[in-house]
Amino acid sequence: MIVPLILAGGIGSRLKPISTSERPKPFHDFIGDGKTLFEATVIRAQQVSPVTPIVVVSKHHLNWVRASLEKLSITAHILLEPCGRNTAPAITCAALMARELYGEVPALLTLAADHHIGEIDYFARKICEAHSKEQNKKLTLFGVQPTYPETGYGYIQTDESNHVVAFHEKPDPSTAQCYLDSGDYLWNSGFFLFPISTLLHELQHHAPELMKVCITSYTARQSISMHIQMLANSFQDAANISIDHALLECSKNLTICRYQGIWSDLGTWKSLYHLWPKKSNGNAINNALNLEIIPYDKGFKLLKNESFIADVQG
Numbered sequence: 340m341i342v343p344l345i346l347a348g349g350i351g352s353r354l355k356p357i358s359t360s361e362r363p364k365p366f367h368d369f370i371g372d373g374k375t376l377f378e379a380t381v382i383r384a385q386q387v388s389p390v391t392p393i394v395v396v397s398k399h400h401l402n403w404v405r406a407s408l409e410k411l412s413i414t415a416h417i418l419l420e421p422c423g424r425n426t427a428p429a430i431t432c433a434a435l436m437a438r439e440l441y442g443e444v445p446a447l448l449t450l451a452a453d454h455h456i457g458e459i460d461y462f463a464r465k466i467c468e469a470h471s472k473e474q475n476k477k478l479t480l481f482g483v484q485p486t487y488p489e490t491g492y493g494y495i496q497t498d499e500s501n502h503v504v505a506f507h508e509k510p511d512p513s514t515a516q517c518y519l520d521s522g523d524y525l526w527n528s529g530f531f532l533f534p535i536s537t538l539l540h541e542l543q544h545h546a547p548e549l550m551k552v553c554i555t556s557y558t559a560r561q562s563i564s565m566h567i568q569m570l571a572n573s574f575q576d577a578a579n580i581s582i583d584h585a586l587l588e589c590s591k592n593l594t595i596c597r598y599q600g601i602w603s604d605l606g607t608w609k610s611l612y613h614l615w616p617k618k619s620n621g622n623a624i625n626n627a628l629n630l631e632i633i634p635y636d637k638g639f640k641l642l643k644n645e646s647f648i649a650d651v652q653g
Contacts, residue, residue, distance in 0.1 A: 340388070340390060340441065340444065340445035340446070341387055341388040341390065341445060341446050341448050341466065341467075341470055341532070342388065342390050342392070342393065342437050342440075342441055342445045342446070342447050342448065342535075343384035343385075343387065343388055343390065343392035343393070343448045343450065344392065344393045344394075344395070344430070344433045344437070344447050344448060344449045344450065345377070345380050345381065345384060345392055345393070345394045345395070345415075345450050345452050346395050346426060346429055346430070346433075346449065346450065346451050346452060347365045347377055347394055347395065347396040347400065347404060347452035347453075348395060348396060348397055348420060348423055348429060349363060349364055349365060349451065349452065349453045350363045350364065350423075351363050351364025351365070351453060351606075353606055353607055353608075353652075354369075354605075354606075354607075354608065354611075355649075355651075356641075356648060356649050357628065357630070357641075360399075361399075362403065363400065363453075364376065364453045364605075365377040365380075365403075365452040365453040366400065366403040366407070367628065368625070368627040368628060369455075369605055369611060369625070369628070370455060370614070370625075371615065371616075371624075371625040371626060371627045371628070372627070373627065375403075375407060376452060376453045376454070376455070376605070377403070377404065377407050377452045377453075378407045378410065378411060379455075380450050380451070380452045380453075380454070381407065381408070381411060381413055381415070382411065382459075383450070383456060383459055383462060383463075384448065384450060385413065386459050386460075386462070386463045387448060387462070387463045387466045387467065388448065390441070390445075391414055391415060391416060392413075392415045392416070393415065393416045393417075393418060393433050393436055393437060393440075394415045394416070394417045394418070394452075395418045395420060395429045395430075395432070395433050396417065396418075396419065396420065397419070397420050397422075397423060398419040398420065398421055398569060401417065401419060401567070404417060414566060415566065416436065416440065416566055416568075417566060417567045417568070418432060418433060418436055418560075418568050418570065419563070419567065419568065419569040419570060420570055420574060421569065421570055421571075421572050421574050421575065422574065422575050423579075424574060424575070424577045424578070424579050425578075425579050425580050425581050426581045426582045426583075427546065427549060427577075427578070427580045427581055427582045427584070427585035427586065428549060428552070428553055428574065428577035428578070428579075428580075430447075430449060430533075430538075430582050431542055431546075431549060431550060431553040431577075432553045432556065432557050432570060432574070433447070433449075434447060434533070434535055434538050434539055434542075435539075435553065435554065435557045436557065436568070437535050438535050438539065441535075442535075443535050443536035443539070444534075444535070444536070445534075445535055446470055446532050446533060446534045446535065447531075447532070447533045447534075447535055447538060448466060448530075448531075448532055449530060449531045449532075449533060449582075450530050451529050451530065451604070453604075453605060454528075454529065454530070454602065454603065454604050454605060455601070455602070455603045455604075455605050455614065456530075456600065456601065456602050457600060457601030457602075458600045458601055461600045462600055465481070465596060465598055465600070466532060468596075469481075469532050469596045470532060476534055476537055477534075477537065477592050477593060477594040478531065478532075478533050478534075478537060478538065478541065478586075478587065478590060478592055478593050478594070479531060479532040479533070479593075479594050479595075479596055480495060480503065480527070480528075480531055480587065480593060480594070480595050480596070481528045481530050481531065481532075481595075481596050481598045482495045482497065482525025482526065482527065482528065482595050482596070482597055482598060483525055483526040483528045483598045483599075483600075483602045484525060484526075484597060484598065484599045485518065485519050485524065485525065485526055487519065488512060488515035488516040488518070488519045489515060489526065490509055490510055490511065490512055490515050491509060491606060491607060491610075492509060492526045492527060492604070493506065493507060493508055493509060493526075493527040493583070494506075494507040494510065494518055494524045494525065494526060494527060495507075495524065495525045495526075495527050495595065496523055496524050497523055497524070497525060497595050497597075498523070501594055501595045501596075501597070502593075502594070502595070503587075503593045503594075503595055504523075506527070506583060506587070506588050507524070525595065525597065525598075526602070527583070528598060528602055529604065531582075532596075537592060541586055541590050541592055542585075542586060545585070545586050545589040545590060546585045546586055546589075548578070549577060549578055549580070549585060552573065552574070552576045552577045552578075553574075553577060555571070555573050556570045556571045556572075556573045556574040556576075556577070557570060557571075558571075559571035559573065607652075608632060608638075608639045608641075608651045608652070609639070611623070611625075611632060612632045612634060612639060615632065618631075621634065622634075628643075629643055629644045630642070630643055631643075631645070637650070638650060638651055638652045639651050639652075
């Protein structure tokens with residue numbers, strides 16, 4: 340069994356002024372296909388598994404999640420964060436919920452709600468392949484095969500046996516080119532397949548303080564409705580740390596699945612410029628948002644409804 344976990348706590352601060360604290364990046368149609376990034380992620384998860392997904396989101400953005408789930412006629416178990424604390428606490432609390440709902444046997448398919456993943460059939464096939472392999476007791480990372488020397492992503496260094504050698508932060512241009520030429524470095528996609536039992540065991544071993552805080556907060560949670568739970572305020576005591584730094588860089592119980600499909604974290608206006616269709620003058624357009632991105636030597640200009648609204652960096 341695969342249990343989808345959708346992390347919808349990202350703010351998308353680099354995509355201001357469209358992404359805001361009131362309506363952050365996951366709840367905008369940044370692809371221009373009639374769906375918000377969150378809705379596209381839910382649909383993607385349903386393609387992999389019919390199991391009711393778990394959604395972790397800020398208490399301030401519950402209404403956006405509710406509206407999207409109602410639009411899609413999909414039910415989810417919603418876990419509300421009283422404050423933002425990065426991916427490690429969010430995943431830990433979601434794993435505790437998943438264990439309570441589904442037991443320790445299933446695997447947790449962890450997805451960011453604000454990424455773009457194309458070719459859904461290929462995505463679903465790779466997830467199922469990873470789950471069916473004998474190594475499915477390991478924590479599976481999906482590393483995207485680089486197609487150009489990207490400096491905005493972290494990299495995972497691997498060997499021929501698909502063992503993780505090291506994690507590397509965002510490189511400079513020359514280092515990124517070396518990574519690309521090597522063939523041993525993959526973009527760190529930020530989506531994972533974690534057997535629940537393995538994940539909780541590894542967290543207890545490598546991040547016991549984090550586990551303690553998350554267990555306390557989850558145990559004292561407040562039930563808002565049948566499908567909505569609010570973590571206790573003690574969640575604020577959890578370290579503000581990513582799952583990469585809290586666990587993955589420490590664990591020896593990892594395996595890599597090489598992913599060759601379309602993926603982007605949509606983290607910059609530059610990434611959106613390259614993704615959106617172009618007008619004859621070279622400007623990129625998103626009709627759903629009535630936005631136009633105009634490249635120039637210092638970055639990009641944004642037009643909304645044909646009116647200038649901001650200069651933004653790439």
